[in-house]
Amino acid sequence: MVSKEEVVFSVISRDLDAVVLMNAVEPNLDSCFFYATGLTAGLFEGCIAILEPRRIEVITSELESLSASDAGIKISVFENGQDRAKIMKKKLSRYSKIGINARELTVSNHKLIKKLSGGARLIDVSKELSRARMIKQPDELTRIKKACQIASKTCDSIPDMVEEGMTETEASAELIYRMMKLGASSPAFDSTVAFGAKSAEPHYAPSPTRRLRKGNFALFDFGASYKRYVSDITRTFVCGPPSKRQKDIYETVLEAQEAAIDAIEDGVSGAVVDEAARDVIDSSRFSGRFIHSTGHGLGVSVHDPGSISSANDMTLMEGMVLTVEPGIYINKYGGVRIEDDVLVTKNGCRVLTSCSKDMRRL
Amino acid sequence: MVSKEEVVFSVISRDLDAVVLMNAVEPNLDSCFFYATGLTAGLFEGCIAILEPRRIEVITSELESLSASDAGIKISVFENGQDRAKIMKKKLSRYSKIGINARELTVSNHKLIKKLSGGARLIDVSKELSRARMIKQPDELTRIKKACQIASKTCDSIPDMVEEGMTETEASAELIYRMMKLGASSPAFDSTVAFGAKSAEPHYAPSPTRRLRKGNFALFDFGASYKRYVSDITRTFVCGPPSKRQKDIYETVLEAQEAAIDAIEDGVSGAVVDEAARDVIDSSRFSGRFIHSTGHGLGVSVHDPGSISSANDMTLMEGMVLTVEPGIYINKYGGVRIEDDVLVTKNGCRVLTSCSKDMRRL
Numbered sequence: 140m141v142s143k144e145e146v147v148f149s150v151i152s153r154d155l156d157a158v159v160l161m162n163a164v165e166p167n168l169d170s171c172f173f174y175a176t177g178l179t180a181g182l183f184e185g186c187i188a189i190l191e192p193r194r195i196e197v198i199t200s201e202l203e204s205l206s207a208s209d210a211g212i213k214i215s216v217f218e219n220g221q222d223r224a225k226i227m228k229k230k231l232s233r234y235s236k237i238g239i240n241a242r243e244l245t246v247s248n249h250k251l252i253k254k255l256s257g258g259a260r261l262i263d264v265s266k267e268l269s270r271a272r273m274i275k276q277p278d279e280l281t282r283i284k285k286a287c288q289i290a291s292k293t294c295d296s297i298p299d300m301v302e303e304g305m306t307e308t309e310a311s312a313e314l315i316y317r318m319m320k321l322g323a324s325s326p327a328f329d330s331t332v333a334f335g336a337k338s339a340e341p342h343y344a345p346s347p348t349r350r351l352r353k354g355n356f357a358l359f360d361f362g363a364s365y366k367r368y369v370s371d372i373t374r375t376f377v378c379g380p381p382s383k384r385q386k387d388i389y390e391t392v393l394e395a396q397e398a399a400i401d402a403i404e405d406g407v408s409g410a411v412v413d414e415a416a417r418d419v420i421d422s423s424r425f426s427g428r429f430i431h432s433t434g435h436g437l438g439v440s441v442h443d444p445g446s447i448s449s450a451n452d453m454t455l456m457e458g459m460v461l462t463v464e465p466g467i468y469i470n471k472y473g474g475v476r477i478e479d480d481v482l483v484t485k486n487g488c489r490v491l492t493s494c495s496k497d498m499r500r501l
Numbered sequence: 502m503v504s505k506e507e508v509v510f511s512v513i514s515r516d517l518d519a520v521v522l523m524n525a526v527e528p529n530l531d532s533c534f535f536y537a538t539g540l541t542a543g544l545f546e547g548c549i550a551i552l553e554p555r556r557i558e559v560i561t562s563e564l565e566s567l568s569a570s571d572a573g574i575k576i577s578v579f580e581n582g583q584d585r586a587k588i589m590k591k592k593l594s595r596y597s598k599i600g601i602n603a604r605e606l607t608v609s610n611h612k613l614i615k616k617l618s619g620g621a622r623l624i625d626v627s628k629e630l631s632r633a634r635m636i637k638q639p640d641e642l643t644r645i646k647k648a649c650q651i652a653s654k655t656c657d658s659i660p661d662m663v664e665e666g667m668t669e670t671e672a673s674a675e676l677i678y679r680m681m682k683l684g685a686s687s688p689a690f691d692s693t694v695a696f697g698a699k700s701a702e703p704h705y706a707p708s709p710t711r712r713l714r715k716g717n718f719a720l721f722d723f724g725a726s727y728k729r730y731v732s733d734i735t736r737t738f739v740c741g742p743p744s745k746r747q748k749d750i751y752e753t754v755l756e757a758q759e760a761a762i763d764a765i766e767d768g769v770s771g772a773v774v775d776e777a778a779r780d781v782i783d784s785s786r787f788s789g790r791f792i793h794s795t796g797h798g799l800g801v802s803v804h805d806p807g808s809i810s811s812a813n814d815m816t817l818m819e820g821m822v823l824t825v826e827p828g829i830y831i832n833k834y835g836g837v838r839i840e841d842d843v844l845v846t847k848n849g850c851r852v853l854t855s856c857s858k859d860m861r862r863l
Contacts, residue, residue: 164804180702202793206702220812241612242607245606246608270624308686313681316675319673326688340568344541411558431564
């Protein structure tokens, strides 16, 4: 297997001595730190990964040292901030050109690296790191597939778990419970469970008082985390018999999602895929109600580098994993989103989430 | 109620036109953004909060605009990155001195603010922001107390939920399920459920294959998130009858934790409280096995500003909420940690988590 440090340096054309990735305090952790180290357990606040072309090393607190050494990574352990500074100084002063991840490194830690390296040139390689992360390696794919499998199985059991009268947080509790029973290490993110009009808010948080009522849309957007890699799936149901308008919305979103999936293959532009979905919606009577991009990268973080979007156009490539998730949102009425995770292949894509897309009733 | 922008400006002695808080992509969100806005729902990636002494405004994507306007905050909505730049330019170019949160702002977003403000002076006010956040306001305390209540009730039902033979992730699933049924919006962080030797790893992640066996320590470290404010509790149990050594470890940790709680009051140094706990452990036969600090701040993030630590000494003040969580960790054998959340008061502290601290069997 090719190591992550080899992958990272293979996409960096600039002359660098090392790449230094540093976590701040939760939630400000660098997802590249976890990508590069492959560490599955532990929080690693204030810890540092140093990547050289064929070598990786972690400077870690004692708190996390067991997790790191279990993973077979070379580590230096610090006891406190002073001690960490001493170790960083010793290691970093060997370098004159250091790559950093400006998209995730905090301003404070940037200053610290600058100082402790004795004034090395710090060069932003966040674009290159993103590029490296976009193409998934076999060990990453294995974990993503497992996370997708857990979320798909959970999704298929929603009609058995959720019924009229249940609150959004109760339904969210059921989803997470099922995922964890199926082997998830945790939910990948705060699930969206939105009933009725709230399904029109894409990032809505479940309410402990809002109950499912007949005629409501019920939107579930959730995912599993498995050894730090994640899945992200959305399905929308209707409580009781759907109205004509609900059917129209659902069918339009489904058509848009399938058009996007059909358009995906190695070499195609993300903007073209986004357009495939958007065209379906914008040529319907729900024109303009698809208010976000079609998809995003997925991996060690829920919003991994990469997107299917007209604004941030990029060429899709074999080995990328992306979400495909068009939606229609009607303020004060409700919304529908259908989301799958796909692996881009030479001549198309492989859908990694397997849950039914029929319009189902709860 | 005093607004958060008033609180923030009351601790900033420097002459500033505004404080600008900007989120990057999940997980790199600025917890001060959520502290200042009080927003309970939504992700707000790439969104910006602008604080003036008596005014707060949020620049948000359309995706989150409903969540923000529901909260009654003044918002400007952007459609894409270009649009956001235009709005930022218009708003920020009015300022010549802008406070930033260097501890959570990414290097990329720092550059963007610098550019779009037309070269305003960016002044790091992260210390002041931390100071503001440390003293909890009544609206924050209400949410924290609810989060503590949910975690405490859940903790008290562990002996009914967890039994010999269960895996760590199954037990973790039960915890989260119970918390959410009790009204948590989500788990506050990835729970640690650690059986046997793994209880010696403070930030261990639950395994789907590791089962609870007779004689094991079973350590549960978890918390609830309620309207974005969190609780954080740890209890350690024994499966079956405890050994003499287990009892010794447990009693030493409990004594250390109670010594720390007894030492807390307005005006006392965190280092003194840390020492109170550490002295108990270091004068026992488990000397040196308490490998982290005694506690940390708690609020809108799990590791909120503030600590009970010798390395980062600070004076505890009325209104602070902190964890108190000494532990003893013995590599390849196991560990015990007992953690409560406390509110510092004039003459002592109020323990907000209420779960029993007796040594209990599973």
